[in-house]
Amino acid sequence: MAASLRIEIFPRDLDTTVTFYQSVLAFTLERDERLAEIPYVALRRDGIRIGARRITEPVSRDARRLPAGTEIVFEVDDLHAERDRILAAGYELAEDLTARSWGLTDLRLFDPDGYxxxxxxxxxS
Structure with missing residues (x-):
């Protein structure tokens, strides 16, 4: 059986999370339990699945930054189109398109909770 990957994130505001991942990164809302006792949403884009469970205790954004945090990497077909959509949504890049020494080009940003x-x-390769 083939392996796949699903990640879970823990934001403070699920509405903000859903809006960001839908409008900025083109995810679709697959499961919506924002009104449940334990609020949760599931988002999908192609083979990428992100679950998000609301937390009530604040988490320092610095705790999610490198080198202590995790870098979540999405491989995409058209990086320039992704950049254009992010900027058109009014979202700021942490680092614009950059050709890396390992042969790939990327851009970087933080989601609303600092991921x-x-x-x-x-x-x-």
Whole structure:
């Protein structure tokens, strides 16, 4: 059986999370339990699945930044189109398109809760 990956994030505001991942990164809302006792949403884009459970205790954004946090990496077909959509949504990049020494080009941004995201070209090695 093939492996897949699903990540879980823990934001303070699920509405903000859903809006960001839908409007900025083109995810679809697959499961919506924002009114449940334990609020939760599931988002999907192609083979990427992100679950989000609301937390009530604040988490320092610095705790999610590198090197202590995790870099969430999305490989995409058209990095320039992704950049254009992010900017058109009025969202700020942490780092614009950059050709890396390892042969890929990427851009970086933070989601509303400080999760560090990298969008990159596909690794064809």
């Amino acid at each position: 560090y995201l990298r969008l990159t070209t596909h690794d064809h």
